[in-house]
Amino acid sequence: MRFAPPPGGASFFDHRPDVFAAFNVLYGTLWTDGAVDQPTKEVARLRNARVVDCGI
Amino acid sequence: MAYATWLPLEPGADVWDLIPGARDALRALYASLWQAGIDGELLERCRRRADALIDGLPTEDDTDCSERDRAALGFVEQYVIDPHGVTDAQAETLHGLFTAEELAALTTALATFDALARVRTVLGAVAGTPASIDITAT
Numbered sequence: 065m066r067f068a069p070p071p072g073g074a075s076f077f078d079h080r081p082d083v084f085a086a087f088n089v090l091y092g093t094l095w096t097d098g099a100v101d102q103p104t105k106e107v108a109r110l111r112n113a114r115v116v117d118c119g120i
Numbered sequence: 121m122a123y124a125t126w127l128p129l130e131p132g133a134d135v136w137d138l139i140p141g142a143r144d145a146l147r148a149l150y151a152s153l154w155q156a157g158i159d160g161e162l163l164e165r166c167r168r169r170a171d172a173l174i175d176g177l178p179t180e181d182d183t184d185c186s187e188r189d190r191a192a193l194g195f196v197e198q199y200v201i202d203p204h205g206v207t208d209a210q211a212e213t214l215h216g217l218f219t220a221e222e223l224a225a226l227t228t229a230l231a232t233f234d235a236l237a238r239v240r241t242v243l244g245a246v247a248g249t250p251a252s253i254d255i256t257a258t
Binding site for chain 1: 142228
């Protein structure tokens with residue numbers, strides 16, 4: 065793995081949990097708030113993942 | 121972080137006013153990135169590089185940059201243009217010049233800069249619509 069997680073971590077971003085937490089606060093805000101419903105956002109997320117060939 | 125946009129907004133408002141809490145969350149993320157131990161000037165240069173690539177503008181000259189800065193800027197370019205194109209050799213070079221903690225912060229920064237540049241470009245296109253956007257499922 066090019067970018068391995070730290071021991072006990074789940075992802076490479078666990079090397080900086082403070083930064084990852086801040087990112088997730090923004091991601092969570094965009095996901096849970098706003099005028100667009102979550103199913104629509106999920107469709108957009110899936111389409112984006114497919115276009116860029118992301119496995120997540 | 122106010123963006124020009126074609127979205128219908130109240131006078132004096134901007135895109136970030138449409139999502140409660142998003143502006144504060146973005147500011148907190150930026151603060152964490154700039155406190156993550158990576159030189160702020162390099163982060164700002166990475167942000168400008170992502171902007172230039174997405175806007176189709178010329179990029180800055182890197183000849184005065186350190187090897188570390190050039191590696192980071194090369195990572196930005198590969199990330200923005202084709203993230204699948206990151207090679208084992210490029211990853212090895214990055215690991216040789218940055219700690220894992222720095223790379224985690226740098227990668228989060230790139231994700232943020234790339235996303236914001238694309239949002240700004242899409243929402244700020246006030247001069248008309250593109251000729252076509254092919255979103256055919258593959």
